[in-house]
Amino acid sequence: AQSVTQLDSQVPVFEEAPVELRCNYSSSVSVYLFWYVQYPNQGLQLLLKYLSGSTLVKGINGFEAEFNKSQTSFHLRKPSVHISDTAEYFCAVRNTGRRALTFGSGTRLQVQP
Amino acid sequence: ETGVTQTPRHLVMGMTNKKSLKCEQHLGHNAMYWYKQSAKKPLELMFVYSLEERVENNSVPSRFSPECPNSSHLFLHLHTLQPEDSALYLCASSQGDLLSGNIQYFGAGTRLSVL
Numbered sequence: 459a460q461s462v463t464q465l466d467s468q469v470p471v472f473e474e475a476p477v478e479l480r481c482n483y484s485s486s487v488s489v490y491l492f493w494y495v496q497y498p499n500q501g502l503q504l505l506l507k508y509l510s511g512s513t514l515v516k517g518i519n520g521f522e523a524e525f526n527k528s529q530t531s532f533h534l535r536k537p538s539v540h541i542s543d544t545a546e547y548f549c550a551v552r553n554t555g556r557r558a559l560t561f562g563s564g565t566r567l568q569v570q571p
Numbered sequence: 572e573t574g575v576t577q578t579p580r581h582l583v584m585g586m587t588n589k590k591s592l593k594c595e596q597h598l599g600h601n602a603m604y605w606y607k608q609s610a611k612k613p614l615e616l617m618f619v620y621s622l623e624e625r626v627e628n629n630s631v632p633s634r635f636s637p638e639c640p641n642s643s644h645l646f647l648h649l650h651t652l653q654p655e656d657s658a659l660y661l662c663a664s665s666q667g668d669l670l671s672g673n674i675q676y677f678g679a680g681t682r683l684s685v686l
Contacts, residue, residue: 557602
């Protein structure tokens with residue numbers, strides 16, 4: 459079985475400040491890792507993914523994440539946030555033998571002016 | 572616009588009603604999914620269809636009945652629901668085998684309220 463832990467349920471931050479949203483996972487097999495964003499009243503949109511190769515992956519809207527196998531982490535970062543980044547962010551994993559994603563409980567990013 | 576369309580966007584139903592949620596994908600994908608998003612809980616996978624065959628069923632109560640008539644359409648038939656079934660129901664689709672990225676694209680969801 460695999461699980462995903464998002465350590466912070468809410469992260470308030472001021473506009474133009476840097477932010478890090480934390481994600482840790484546990485799995486006994488190899489996994490693929492994803493970050494999704496959900497804006498109010500919308501579905502989930504893929505921000506970025508780690509499948510293989512370089513452990514630093516870049517996504518849309520200036521976000522990036524680093525896969526750390528030894529710490530089983532996949533933290534999401536942005537050097538300077540905008541008001542429009544206010545949303546719910548979900549970390550998810552999929553093991554290579556299944557189609558289903560396992561999601562974390564989400565982190566609400568609240569960007570204040 | 573993700574290429575995955577869900578209707579209706581909002582649904583209110585009584586516990587004795589029968590209704591259906593519809594999902595249509597315009598991406599040419601070969602797998603489709605239903606997820607349930609409840610307040611304060613992680614997204615839960617309900618069903619997975621690959622090439623129109625159900626390949627996963629996550630111990631979902633029988634009052635939820637999925638149907639996948641072709642690779643572009645997925646339905647979730649609802650009957651005799653309970654108030655705790657109120658949630659956002661998300662549909663997703665993906666393309667590829669298990670060893671590829673198999674990226675899932677989500678619809679905007681149906682917000683269901685059971686009275």
